Amino acid sequence: MNKKYFTVGPTELFPEVAEMYRGAAAEGFFSVSHRSKEFEEILEATVNSVTTLLDVPDDFYVFFLSSATECMERIIENTVERKSFHFVNGYFAQRFYDIASQLKKEPEFVKTEFGKGFDLANTVIPADSELICITHNETSTGAALPLEGIYGIKKEHPDKLVALDIVTSVPYYKIDFTYIDIAFFSVQKGFGLPPGLGVMFVRKSVLEKTKDMQSKGINIGTYNNFIKLAANADKWQTTMTPNIPAIYLLGKVSDLIIEKGVEAMRTETEKKANLIYNFFDKHDTIKPFVKDKELRSKTTITLETELDTAKIFEKIEYNGFVLSQGYGDYKGKHIRIGNFPVHRQEDVSNLIYLFRKF
Amino acid sequence: MNKKYFTVGPTELFPEVAEMYRGAAAEGFFSVSHRSKEFEEILEATVNSVTTLLDVPDDFYVFFLSSATECMERIIENTVERKSFHFVNGYFAQRFYDIASQLKKEPEFVKTEFGKGFDLANTVIPADSELICITHNETSTGAALPLEGIYGIKKEHPDKLVALDIVTSVPYYKIDFTYIDIAFFSVQKGFGLPPGLGVMFVRKSVLEKTKDMQSKGINIGTYNNFIKLAANADKWQTTMTPNIPAIYLLGKVSDLIIEKGVEAMRTETEKKANLIYNFFDKHDTIKPFVKDKELRSKTTITLETELDTAKIFEKIEYNGFVLSQGYGDYKGKHIRIGNFPVHRQEDVSNLIYLFRKF
Incomplete structure (x- = not known):
């Protein structure tokens, strides 16, 4: 037991999470009405902590949904009358496109080989x-x-909305919201929390598009359409009874990351990523999947190998570490390592030591 | 501190919840991949516990969504090509109708005065x-x-699907699923858990309707359409990374209720409800809102008064109890008391004693 989850999400929890939960449950925070002053204070505190941590400007709404996948669906429903355009170089970009298609829009895409830019x-x-x-x-x-x-895409196309999936990007990557209209993440990645919450930032002016669509009689969804989400966000409320523990914990963990130092977290993330990439660049049989070093993720490190990955996972897990399998068709071919603020440099060294030993 | 939430949901948590959470977090249950064997085991255990507790037959799928409101949206999207029919005698029935309307269906309804049958x-x-x-x-x-x-409605209309909102009904009320096609609840009511999970039971044959709609090119939603939900449920998985803590805790709390005795829970719920209704039937200024005794809920007891409810809530809360406000236009006119398995008879007596004293 006490395995370390170096997975790409769900991942290791901040060790403080269980005690935060216990304390909040004892205080009755998870029993309060989502229409009460007490809940509004919890929500406001979380919004302040997250927007401070991620430097989100004031002209953005913060919406709380159930998952990043729900964010994709609500974005398409509320901003696309007919056509969205998708940059597809992996399964999650593909999912965003598929959702647009399932919603009977007419999406188009540009596709590159997965792992390329x-x-x-x-x-x-x-x-x-x-x-x-x-x-x-x-x-x-x-x-x-x-x-x-x-950012160049928005500069080139100021008339179009840009939605950015930052699910595993934040809080390590610093996003400049000047050139983004919508961004979303989920908490079981870079925030070291259990899953069950998607967070979306929406520039307030995007609502004009949604209102225009509504006035044309287009289906913009129901309880979680942007108009209802915005009206509730303005009151520090949510459209339905939300995952209150996750909203509460997200605020507390954001505070924790700020307290520990955001720049230190960024520097440490880079150090840990370098340790991992440098080691596998010199490895005989397990290599980084992304060849272009400029494109290599600092937070979700993917390795490819012709070895039997099942055996590797087994050995690693026997030694107390859990890693992620390859996604989709890459199952059995890839090993993915999460490198989030929750993961300590000392443990990264231990993990590398294990690979060295085998 | 240590207030007792006699609210209609979110409500008091089972005191065991925080420790269940801590233990599961320490075991890594909230870090596992939702595509892993470990998660499948958690999900299967919860499905078994809940369907045992609520006597749900084998020919029903169990779907995990984010809220009861989401259940309403997915039900309409996946079973209604054009027309749903709604029995409306309160705000939540009204919401179900509104959602059908927002989804551009052509719902109809029968309406009675709220609080009547x-x-x-x-x-x-x-x-x-x-x-x-x-x-x-x-x-x-x-x-x-x-x-x-x-049940008579399904007997009379076997050709139509029947969806039943059992959000605050279970586990006290025993539902006979023979005469129901779809039912849904959320966990922050009768299960004494924090909010963030909607649970839906769908008769497997309902999928024929969804598939027919899909083949006609109708928008049945995306990641959470019934076809995807069913395909994942068949593998003990979910369509997206779900609220794993809530799924885990729901199983554990269901086991707890079974262990304490379901019949005892039902008898105690009735005793507590009788204590409350009997007291307020004789009260001078605070009376049960529902006049027809046959229609009085055992789990969510609503009182009406011309007194200043804000003062009443304040006094009651000063003495350690939190009650729910009136809903919608009833705010300031109603007091609602949750009477769920989590609420102890001794505390009900103390609550009544407080009202007697004032």
Whole structure:
């Protein structure tokens, strides 16, 4: 027991989480009405902590949903009348496209080999695209797109909305929200929390599009459409009874990360990532999947091998570490390592030592 | 500190919850992948516990969603091509209707004064209704419809689907699933858990309707459509990374209720409800809102008064008890008391003693 989860999410919990939960349960925080002053205070505190940690400007709403997948669905429902455009270089970008298609929109996409990047500056985006969807850090492949390139897309297309999947990016990657209209993450990745909460930042002006769609009689969804989400966010409330423990814990863990020092966390993340990449770059049989060093994710490190991955996972787990399998067709071919603020450098060294030993 | 939440949900937690959470976090249960064998075991255990406790037959799927409100949205999306029919005698039944309307369906309804019942046997239901939506226990008013009358509707209309809102009904009320196609609840009511999970039971044959709608090109939603939910449920998995703590705790609390004795729980719920209703029937200024004794909910007891409710809540809370406000337009006019398995008879007596004293 007491395994260490170096998984890409769900992942290791901050050790403080269980005691935070116990304390809050004892205080009655998880029994309060979601329409009460007490809950509004919890929500406001969490919004303040998260937006401080991630430097989210004031002209963004913070919406609490149940998962990043729900975020994708609500984004398409509330901002796309007909056409979204998707940069697809992994399974999660693909999911965003599929959701648009399932919602009977007419999405288009540009696709590259998984694990590779795009010529972001020269990609032709159809003029009638209403929303451009980009996955910053592809958890399925370990490829992270350059943020400057992503910002360039908004600069080039100021008339279109840009939605950015930052599920496994934050809090390590610093997002400049000037060039993003919508971004979303889930808490079981970089925040070291149990799953069950998706968090979405939506520029307030995006609501004009949603209202226009509503006035045209387009289905924008029901209780979690942007108009209802915004009206409730304005009161520090939610559209339905939410996952109160997760909202509470997200605020507390954000405070914890701020307290420990955001810059220190960033420096440490880079150190740990370098340790891992440097080791596997020199490894005989297990190599980083992403070849372009500029595209290598610092938070979700993906390795490829022709060895029997089941045996590797077994050996590693026997020694107290859990890693993530390859995603989709990469199952049996990839090993993925989560490198989030919760993961300590000492344990990364121990993990590398295990690989060295085998 | 240590207030007792006699609220209609979120409500008091089972005192065991915090320790269950701590133990599971330490065991790594909240860090496991939702595609892992470990998670499948957690999910299977919860499904077994809940279906045992609530006597849900084998030909029902158990779906885990984020809230009862999401259940309403997914039900309409997946079973209604054009017309649902709604029995509306409170705000939650109204919400179900509104959701159908927001999804661009053409719902119809029969409405009675809130807090009253229906002539269930003689209500004319349009022949082209595909789904009949009934709220068994209206949390907003404290009126519970007679279950036999609800079953009669399915007997009368075997060709139509029946969806039953049992949000605050279970586990006290025993539902006979023979006459129900879909039912749903949320865990922050009768299960004494924090909010963040909706649970839905769907008769397997309902999927034929969903598949037919899909083949016609109708929007049945995306990641949480019934087809995806069913395919994952068949593998003891979920469609997205779910609220794993809530799924885990629901299983454990179901086991706890079974262990303490389901019949004893039912007898005690009735005793507590009788204590409350008998006291307020004789009270001068605070009276049960539901006049028809047959319709009075055993789990969500609603009182009406012309006194200043804010003062009453304040006095009661000063003495360590939290009660629920009136819902919607009833705010300031009603007091609602939750009477769930988590609430002890001794505390009910203390609460009544407080009202007697004032």
